[in-house]
Amino acid sequence: MLGAGSVGCQLGGRLAPHAEVTLIGRAAAMAVLDEKGLRLTGGGQPETLVEPGGVRTAAGPEAVAGADCVLVTVKSAGTEAAARELAPHLSDGTVVVSFQNGLRNAETLRSVLGAERTVVAGMVPYNIVQTEPGTYHQGSGGELLLDAGPEAAPLAAVLRRAGLPAQQHPDMRGVQYAKLLMNLNNALNALSGLPLREQLGQRDHRRCLAVLQREALAAYRAAGIRPARLGLVAPRLTPTLLGLPDGVFRRVAASALAIDEQARSSMWEDLQRGRTTEIDSLQGEIVTLAARHGQRATANERLIALVREAESGDGRTRTGAELLAELTR
Ligand SMILES: NC(=O)C1=CN([C@@H]2O[C@H](COP(=O)(O)OP(=O)(O)OC[C@H]3O[C@@H](n4cnc5c(N)ncnc54)[C@H](OP(=O)(O)O)[C@@H]3O)[C@@H](O)[C@H]2O)C=CC1
């Protein structure tokens, strides 16, 4: 795992009994794992402690030498640098997998690592937060998705052996566009300061997401992009569903609220830890796509500005009504 944070540690910890795993992360974070072990909670699984030494840790990219597979789990802004660090140490035949949000990470890996390197796109549907150093909590469920093709098949098989639902999907590009629609909520969740279940349980917050998704869907239509269907509801109908009153939404969209009380978006975690966010790879993609087709995505633009303020540490949280007023003014 290159980028041992929430996703890298959760996947690595679950895979550890079934594969030889090395977590490559920041030295301080790896020192915690070496001392206390890696604790995994949630995800409908019993709490698991991977004892110190149960998973190898490293602070540098040299540790990828000889690996069958490298799973890249850094935030999008770190992908290019991670690829440059990786490149001199990869063995022939090592498959590189991007388990990241956004549209461009696999492409960035390919462009740095060269056309002869197999790079596979992956998607993590569920939420993980670090609840304390060395402890990672999975707050929702779903199936990991990977590109179709023989290169990703062994990884899909070992993920399943480790109890992680995983499938190969014939249209990962469509999956990425569909996931981007969901990830438009990352910033809303981060700015709300609320756990995901509480935030998505409130109609005004859902209406904000509906506004953002409508702009995205208009840009997709103009560009001829068809997002894949990831759940029961087609992406084009989701904004209508999101606008339903709370009681009705709870009944008809119970699966959307099947999230435990600790879950937050990965962008919330970035803001909490004073890191720059992935806003350019999420809302930024919609704004750029809309502009390319002569449209404006003004609500997405406004949300980028609000996240920039939050990145500079204003620490402000906003109600759904306040956010809706900002996005629709
Ligand atoms: N968390 C979640 O619930 C989900 C996240 N995702 C996506 O998965 C990807 C990873 O997210 P997440 O796990 O939350 O991110 P995290 O920030 O928790 O983890 C990434 C870790 O990698 C470290 N890192 C960055 N660059 C390097 C490097 N070159 N070498 C070693 N370590 C490095 C980071 O350190 P530092 O911060 O110091 O840079 C950080 O500790 C993102 O694209 C995210 O959107 C997808 C689904 C769910």
Ligand SMILES: CC(C)(CO)C(=O)C(=O)O
């Ligand atoms: C799983 C989900 C959609 C949760 O918000 C996510 O991808 C993230 O937080 O980055």
